[in-house]
Amino acid sequence: MDEQERPKTTDDQAKGMSRxxxxxxxxxxxGGAVLGGVLGxxxxxxxxxxxxxxxxxxxxxxGQALMFFTQEQFSIAQAATERxxxxxxxxxxxxxxxxxxxxDHQLASEWGFNARDYMQGPFFVGEKVQGYQGRxxxxxxxxxxxxEMQNYSQSQYxxxxxxxxxxEQDAVLTAFQNDEVPVTTISASGFxxxxxxxxxxxxxxxxxxxxxxxxxGWAMRNYxxxxxxxxxxxxxxxxxxxxxxxxxxxxxx
Amino acid sequence: MAKKLPKTDVVxxxxxxxxxxxxxxxxxxxxxxxxxxxxxxxxxxxYFMVHDELRYALRYELMQDLSKETITFRSNEKIRALPMRQxxxxxxxxGLGGAGVHWNGQTFxxxxxxxxxxxxxxxxxxxxxxxxxMTIQDWGITYDELEPYxxxxxxxxGISGEENPLGGKRSSPYPTPPMIQTPSxxxxxxxxxxxxxxxxxxxxxxxxxxxxxPDGISRAPCQYCGYCERFGCEFGAKADPVxxxxxxxxxxxxxxxxxxxxxxxxxxxxxKATGVLYTDITTGEEIxxxxxxxxxxxxxxxxxxxxxxxEIGKPYDPASGTGVVGKNYAxxxxxxxxxxxxxxxxxxxxxxxxxxxxSLDDYNGDNFDxxxxxxxxxxxxxxxxxxxxxxxxxxxxxxxxxxxxxFKAQSLKYANRVLKVGGQGASMPFRHHYLxxxxxxxxxxxxxxxxxxxxxxxxxxQLAKYLTDRCSEIMQEMxxxxxxxxxxxxxxxxxxxxxxxxxxxxxxxSDPSASAVNNYLQMWDxxxxxxxxxxxxxxxxxxxxxxxxxxxxxxxxxxxxxYSKKGGILA
Numbered sequence: 001m002d003e004q005e006r007p008k009t010t011d012d013q014a015k016g017m018s019r020x021x022x023x024x025x026x027x028x029x030x031g032g033a034v035l036g037g038v039l040g041x042x043x044x045x046x047x048x049x050x051x052x053x054x055x056x057x058x059x060x061x062x063g064q065a066l067m068f069f070t071q072e073q074f075s076i077a078q079a080a081t082e083r084x085x086x087x088x089x090x091x092x093x094x095x096x097x098x099x100x101x102x103x104d105h106q107l108a109s110e111w112g113f114n115a116r117d118y119m120q121g122p123f124f125v126g127e128k129v130q131g132y133q134g135r136x137x138x139x140x141x142x143x144x145x146x147x148e149m150q151n152y153s154q155s156q157y158x159x160x161x162x163x164x165x166x167x168e169q170d171a172v173l174t175a176f177q178n179d180e181v182p183v184t185t186i187s188a189s190g191f192x193x194x195x196x197x198x199x200x201x202x203x204x205x206x207x208x209x210x211x212x213x214x215x216x217g218w219a220m221r222n223y224x225x226x227x228x229x230x231x232x233x234x235x236x237x238x239x240x241x242x243x244x245x246x247x248x249x250x251x252x253x
Numbered sequence: 254m255a256k257k258l259p260k261t262d263v264v265x266x267x268x269x270x271x272x273x274x275x276x277x278x279x280x281x282x283x284x285x286x287x288x289x290x291x292x293x294x295x296x297x298x299x300y301f302m303v304h305d306e307l308r309y310a311l312r313y314e315l316m317q318d319l320s321k322e323t324i325t326f327r328s329n330e331k332i333r334a335l336p337m338r339q340x341x342x343x344x345x346x347x348g349l350g351g352a353g354v355h356w357n358g359q360t361f362x363x364x365x366x367x368x369x370x371x372x373x374x375x376x377x378x379x380x381x382x383x384x385x386x387m388t389i390q391d392w393g394i395t396y397d398e399l400e401p402y403x404x405x406x407x408x409x410x411g412i413s414g415e416e417n418p419l420g421g422k423r424s425s426p427y428p429t430p431p432m433i434q435t436p437s438x439x440x441x442x443x444x445x446x447x448x449x450x451x452x453x454x455x456x457x458x459x460x461x462x463x464x465x466x467p468d469g470i471s472r473a474p475c476q477y478c479g480y481c482e483r484f485g486c487e488f489g490a491k492a493d494p495v496x497x498x499x500x501x502x503x504x505x506x507x508x509x510x511x512x513x514x515x516x517x518x519x520x521x522x523x524x525k526a527t528g529v530l531y532t533d534i535t536t537g538e539e540i541x542x543x544x545x546x547x548x549x550x551x552x553x554x555x556x557x558x559x560x561x562x563x564e565i566g567k568p569y570d571p572a573s574g575t576g577v578v579g580k581n582y583a584x585x586x587x588x589x590x591x592x593x594x595x596x597x598x599x600x601x602x603x604x605x606x607x608x609x610x611x612s613l614d615d616y617n618g619d620n621f622d623x624x625x626x627x628x629x630x631x632x633x634x635x636x637x638x639x640x641x642x643x644x645x646x647x648x649x650x651x652x653x654x655x656x657x658x659x660f661k662a663q664s665l666k667y668a669n670r671v672l673k674v675g676g677q678g679a680s681m682p683f684r685h686h687y688l689x690x691x692x693x694x695x696x697x698x699x700x701x702x703x704x705x706x707x708x709x710x711x712x713x714x715q716l717a718k719y720l721t722d723r724c725s726e727i728m729q730e731m732x733x734x735x736x737x738x739x740x741x742x743x744x745x746x747x748x749x750x751x752x753x754x755x756x757x758x759x760x761x762x763s764d765p766s767a768s769a770v771n772n773y774l775q776m777w778d779x780x781x782x783x784x785x786x787x788x789x790x791x792x793x794x795x796x797x798x799x800x801x802x803x804x805x806x807x808x809x810x811x812x813x814x815x816y817s818k819k820g821g822i823l824a
Contacts, residue, residue, distance in 0.1 A: 083657065085660075086658050116312075116313070118320055118323040118338045119338065122693065127327075129328060129746035130327070130746075131338065131746070131748045132338050133338065196656050201307060204306070204643035205305075206307065208305075221664070225304070226304035228476060228478065230603075230604035231474075231475075233601055234435055235435060236601070237436055238600055239601055246304065
């Protein structure tokens with residue numbers, strides 16, 4: 001619904017030059033900062049808040065590898081989605097649920113390429129009620145959006161996004177949500193909307209897509225996943241039903 | 254040069270509900286029918302993995318591939334129409350069974366008032382009640398004339414239900430009993446009854462019990478799995494064309510379905526249709542299928558588009574108000590509603606069926622006095638229990654942040670505690686709401702897209718507010734901890750899902766200068782061409798359209814059978 005890139009205005013296009021200057025001044029291109037970000041993310045502060053480690057038997061999740069993101073993009077996506085859907089007393093957050101892997105796999109799929117959207121020209125700036133009219137594919141929007149989050153973090157705090165405190169990360173996300181970030185090629189709020197809706201998809205879609213690990217997203221809200229029948233409980237008060245996934249429907253030989 | 258095939262008695266364009274009904278009824282009558290379907294074959298086995306919210310509800314597995322064809326939209330004639338590049342407002346079907354596969358199964362009959370809306374409105378309130386720009390007109394048929402066909406459709410589909418105390422007269426009860434009443438439905442029904450309203454269990458194509466229809470088709474009862482809307486039914490419990498009428502037609506040996514066949518033009522000479530031209534999209538080959546009778550049974554937009562591209566019928570001109578093809582496009586006003594958050598109760602909202610719910614018609618049609626109101630018609634008010642899937646249902650009280658710790662806590666808390674009472678507002682046609690061919694944007698074959706010119710009117714804003722107030726009264730009586738409701742109806746926008754109940758464009762009537770088809774849905778301008786679908790609705794009512802579309806399809810089938818013997822204009 002709201003995962004739309006805002007139609008470009010001439011005002012936005014006029015800012016094209018300053019963006020390049022912004023990139024230079026933000027020091028984005030420095031490789032060391034990127035690497036530091038990844039390492040920094042893995043280090044102390046986060047570990048304190050981390051949920052209990054998953055059982056050892058789950059260590060070999062071979063689906064947890066990257067099809068699209070670079071290591072840096074993945075780390076930013078993982079940190080950002082964890083702020084959108086954080087670990088708390090109710091249960092795991094986006095990171096533990098595998099949401100960043102979900103996003104990576106989706107962006108590598110036909111969805112990332114807008115394969116089933118109308119992408120023919122001509123392209124015109126439209127009225128707001130006419131929806132997305134851009135040329136960019138979702139994968140382009142994500143790449144630009146994550147880079148701009150990194151730029152903004154550098155310019156505001158002198159640090160990579162993953163090295164910011166939770167409060168600072170929230171401030172960056174809020175700035176994107178409210179279009180307070182000088183982004184040129186995409187709409188900051190449109191990107192934030194995609195990140196937010198993608199997070200909910202990764203939390204609650206069937207685990208086959210790489211998120212909702214161990215159906216823990218469903219368990220938190222008492223959603224039973226894929227059940228063949230609820231006939232027996234329809235006239236009853238609220239009934240807890242242990243979740244099942246689509247894997248249960250596959251006939252294993 | 255197109256390859257020319259041997260002639261058939263009847264060719265139908267699109268094999269959804271209308272096409273399936275026409276095929277089953279005409280083949281039973283001994284006619285040979287070829288069904289051209291641009292999408293693929295479908296069976297219930299396809300829905301083995303159907304409990305997949307992401308694939309079906311968010312990635313639109315069963316819907317038309319917009320990269321190949323979409324619609325363009327503009328709010329009014331002053332602005333440039335632009336393509337609907339991604340799904341939002343409504344979902345177009347594709348493949349065997351069409352949109353009849355991914356419907357919820359809510360199967361209402363339009364009210365007697367609907368079919369004579371212009372006369373009855375003027376009779377009760379005077380001629381000035383209808384604004385000059387509002388182009389409502391009688392349908393050229395009465396409810397009583399159409400009633401036997403409603404009955405036929407309901408018996409074929411096995412509709413479950415109980416009599417609507419404020420609906421039209423029924424010749425027989427529903428063929429199967431009402432669906433199970435859940436505790437949340439009871440909460441709605443009790444509240445409505447306390448307000449002296451008339452709630453009834455929603456009529457449902459999700460079978461309440463095992464059922465064998467008059468065609469000998471047996472189906473299993475609904476399991477309340479919560480995956481109807483946007484999904485196919487792996488049990489065959491939800492009536493759709495693939496599990497009801499299509500097998501009946503096939504069994505006669507007189508129905509040939511050709512999938513992946515995209516019809517590009519209806520061919521005609523001397524005022525008569527001679528057949529159709531289509532592209533086999535698996536090979537790119539152009540094929541001509543000659544036929545004695547051509548039946549256009551596509552979705553609203555396709556019906557209008559094919560007529561315009563084939564230069565059949567007089568295109569509607571909003572400036573002069575003349576012409577008929579593209580006239581009276583209407584939609585629906587879905588936003589009048591009230592939402593309740595309940596701290597005192599938790600419900601099995603994850604479970605349900607597409608047509609599990611309670612409804613009332615106290616504020617629909619002309620069932621209430623409009624003398625002091627600035628709109629006509631109204632809407633069916635309902636509470637549904639369709640299955641709250643987790644990605645798309647994360648409702649939190651107003652003022653809660655949209656993300657972060659508080660959002661998470663509140664969305665989990667209310668996952669099974671939010672109930673909504675909603676109005677399905679009728680949409681009246683206006684002179685400058687219409688469909689025509691887009692001058693700029695093309696489909697994958699290079700043919701023009703259909704263009705929608707539409708916006709909400711003052712009538713719709715008044716109606717939405719009125720329905721919101723009525724929904725709020727009922728919700729208040731349901732005693733929520735917290736209630737929210739629509740503030741005002743904004744402009745029509747194409748991004749938010751609202752309803753796939755698009756209607757009009759090839760409307761029926763009794764006057765050839767004001768309608769495109771007669772009450773057998775036979776084209777006034779081409780007697781061997783029938784155009785069937787919600788495209789025939791002269792306005793849109795406060796209900797889901799399928800019941801009325803099914804009735805009109807049975808009526809048309811009867812007309813086509815007669816025409817095949819006698820010829821001529823039927824009405």
